[in-house]
Structures are given as structure tokens and as C-alpha cells.
Amino acid sequence: MDLLAACHKTRQIAASTLEESLREALAKPDPVTEVALRDLWLAKLRGAKSIYPDGWYMPPPHGMFVQFATDEDPSRVNQTSNRRPEAWPRNDIYLDRANGLVSAYASPVDRDTGMIGDFCVMLYFGKSPAIQTHLAEALKLDAEVFERLEPGMEYADIARITYEQLEAHGFANTVASPTDPTGTNVGHTLPGADTGWTAAEKAVFAAGDWEATKNMMSHKRLFLNTSEHAKIPPTSGHTIEPRPEVPGHPELPAAPYHTMVFWREGTKQFITGFSRLFELAGMDYMPKIKN
Numbered sequence: 001m002d003l004l005a006a007c008h009k010t011r012q013i014a015a016s017t018l019e020e021s022l023r024e025a026l027a028k029p030d031p032v033t034e035v036a037l038r039d040l041w042l043a044k045l046r047g048a049k050s051i052y053p054d055g056w057y058m059p060p061p062h063g064m065f066v067q068f069a070t071d072e073d074p075s076r077v078n079q080t081s082n083r084r085p086e087a088w089p090r091n092d093i094y095l096d097r098a099n100g101l102v103s104a105y106a107s108p109v110d111r112d113t114g115m116i117g118d119f120c121v122m123l124y125f126g127k128s129p130a131i132q133t134h135l136a137e138a139l140k141l142d143a144e145v146f147e148r149l150e151p152g153m154e155y156a157d158i159a160r161i162t163y164e165q166l167e168a169h170g171f172a173n174t175v176a177s178p179t180d181p182t183g184t185n186v187g188h189t190l191p192g193a194d195t196g197w198t199a200a201e202k203a204v205f206a207a208g209d210w211e212a213t214k215n216m217m218s219h220k221r222l223f224l225n226t227s228e229h230a231k232i233p234p235t236s237g238h239t240i241e242p243r244p245e246v247p248g249h250p251e252l253p254a255a256p257y258h259t260m261v262f263w264r265e266g267t268k269q270f271i272t273g274f275s276r277l278f279e280l281a282g283m284d285y286m287p288k289i290k291n
Contacts, residue, residue, distance in 0.1 A: 003193050004237055004262045006110045008271060010051055010117025011260070014106045015273045017044035018119070022280060026097065034089035037104075038066040045108055055107030056116055056214040060088045063214070064106040070096045071126045074253035077103040078245065080174050099126040101253055102281075109217070114192055114205055116217065118239065120258030121274055123281040131252060132285045138244045138255030140287050141165050143270065145240050146259070151266035155189070155228040155238070162186040162224070162242055171244035174254060190237035190260070191220035237262045 021041040025032045042062055046053050055063020060082055066089045069076035079087040082105065095102065105120040122138075124131055141162075148161050163186070166173055173186060197205070204216050222228055224238060232238070238261055243254045260271035270289065278286045 003113055003115050003196065004190075004235075004264065006113040007115040007117055007190055007193065007237060007260070008262070010108050010110045010115060011119050011271065012117075012273060013045065013048045013051060014108050014117055014119035015121075015277065017041055017048070018104055018106070018121070019276050019280060020044055022102075022123075022277070025095070026280075032095040033091050034066045034068055034093050035091045037095070037102075038062075038064060038089040041066070041104070041106065045106060048108075050111055051108040051117075052111060052210070054210060056109050056217045057105075057107035057118070058214055059083050059085075063108075065089060065104070067103040068093050068095050069101040069103075069253065070099045071101065071124070071128045071131055071251075072099065074101055074131075074251065077101050077122065078174075078250070078254045079103075080243075097125055099128075100124070101126075101131075103253075103256065105256075105258070114197055114201075114217070116190060118258055118260075119273070120241065120256050121277055122253065122255050122257065123277060124283060125281055132283075134244075134246065134252045135255050135283070136286050137169050138171070139257045139259075139272075139274070139289070141169055141171065141242070141244060142240045142257055142259045142272075143287065143289055146261055146268070146270045149232075149261065149268055151234065151263070151268075152231055154231050155222055155224050156226050158232075158238070158240075159186050159224045159226045159228070162240065163226075166242060166244060169244065170246060171242075172247050173242040174245050185223040185225040186242045187224040187239035188221040189224075190239070191217045194233040194236035232263060234265050235263060 057063045102123040107118045241258045243256045245254045262269040
């Protein structure tokens with residue numbers, strides 16, 4: 001299978017199973033906790049036999065997280081790093097169906113190709129015009145970065161463009177990445193998308209040790225930071241995933257919209273996959289982006 005097609009398929013599984021999980025949870029009158037939604041989503045992901053049982057981005061447990069907040073206090077979704085235990089799903093935090101914010105992420109991996117299909121989205125069930133505008137601008141920013149990308153750029157160029165767009169919107173990027181030597185970035189490459197896997201790497205997959213496998217995939221990434229001067233290969237893929245916040249405005253949530261860019265012989269494609277989830281949450285104000 002085409003490696004980028006495998007990535008897209010895997011990402012679509014993450015999106016569709018999250019939608020199914022939310023619809024199922026919202027159809028019942030029972031309170032919904034972060035852990036309950038995470039576990040329901042995990043069960044549906046594990047029902048997809050084309051992917052591994054857990055995601056590659058661990059911690060958090062299972063390579064995924066779900067966080068709830070409200071428009072009165074969005075601090076729960078304003079995490080600088082989701083690797084810390086205090087950011088992991090809890091049993092005592094409940095979804096507010098009228099004013100709630102949901103931050104959700106999964107990192108499934110295709111069994112046949114080893115391609116990752118990371119998916120991260122923020123949903124909002126409330127009516128605050130300030131938050132609605134903020135979320136729409138955050139997704140628009142990713143699209144603006146995509147439009148400025150050109151074949152042969154360095155990954156440092158993508159980071160520079162992203163920071164320029166963040167500044168233009170009055171945003172700051174609050175990502176803290178302990179695996180990035182620079183400490184922060186606006187995304188990373190899709191490991192294996194340009195070169196495939198070496199014989200030694202395939203042996204790691206075959207051995208079945210998920211700790212070793214996820215670490216191998218993590219270490220194979222290049223980060224989109226201002227120090228990475230490798231050029232975008234003609235056929236490859238990378239994420240665009242800043243976490244826009246507005247300095248001095250803690251009433252607005254960090255707004256992570258994890259998008260991807262696929263390159264095929266220098267032709268670019270923007271990957272989102274949020275539309276059905278936006279429809280479910282009543283977010284008709286979000287940009288309409290084709291991909």
C-alpha cells in the first residue's frame with residue numbers, strides 16, 4: 001500500500017471512531033467522564049484490526065488522551081505537555097454538554113506499513129463568540145501555513161512560516177516537547193513516509209515489543225523547529241500542530257488542530273478530517289476546508 005494512503009486511512013479510523021464514541025456517549029443521559037470517553041474510543045480503535053492495539057505516542061497511556069473543560073474555566077485543556085500524569089484522563093471530570101470543551105488525541109499505527117495516523121481535535125459545545133472566533137482562527141492558521149509551503153523548503157522554513165502566522169493572529173505557541181532537543185516545535189515528520197523502514201526497523205516491528213517499537217518510531221521523526229535544516233523530500237509527510245494561545249487571555253483555550261501535509265513528487269495535499277466532528281458539536285462557524 002502507498003505509505004501516505006496508509007497514514008490517511010489510519011487517521012480516518014481515529015476520526016471516525018471518535019465521532020462514533022461521542023455520538024454514543026451523547027445519546028445517553030448518563031454523565032460522561034474523560035476516562036469513560038477515552039475507554040469507549042479505545043475499544044472502538046481496537047476493533048479496527050488494521051491498527052495496533054495501542055498508539056505510538058506513550059505516555060499518555062494507550063497513546064491517547066481526552067480532556068474536558070468549560071468556557072468558564074478552560075485551564076484543563078491548556079496543557080503545555082500531555083505526557084504528564086496530571087494531563088491524563090480522569091474519572092472525576094465530566095463533559096458539560098452545554099458549555100463544554102473537548103480536547104482529544106490518538107496516535108494509531110497501521111499494522112501493514114508502520115505508518116502513524118495521529119489525530120487531535122478541539123470541540124466546543126458552547127456559544128461564546130470569543131471562543132468560537134478563537135477556534136476558527138486557530139484552524140485557519142494551519143491552512144494559511146499550508147498555502148505558503150513550497151517544495152524543497154527546509155523544515156526550519158515551515159517553523160518560521162508558522163511562527164509568522166502565529167504572530168499575525170496574535171497567538172503564542174505553548175508546545176513543550178521533551179523529545180525535541182530544542183524543547184518546542186510546530187510539528188514533526190511522519191516516520192518512514194519518505195524512506196520506508198530499514199531491515200533492522202522491520203525486525204523491531206516483528207519482535208512485538210511495543211515499548212521498543214514506539215521508541216523507534218519516535219526517534220525516526222524530524223521536528224519542525226527553527227534548527228532543522230533538512231529539506232522536505234519530494235514524497236513525504238509531516239504534521240502542522242502548533243497550540244495557539246492568546247497571551248494574557250487565560251479565558252481562551254489552547255486550540256490544537258493537528259493537521260498533516262502529504263507531499264507526492266512535490267505536489268502538496270492538506271489533511272484535516274474534522275468536518276463530521278464539527279457538525280456533531282454544532283461548530284458551523286469553523287472554516288470549510290477541502291482535503
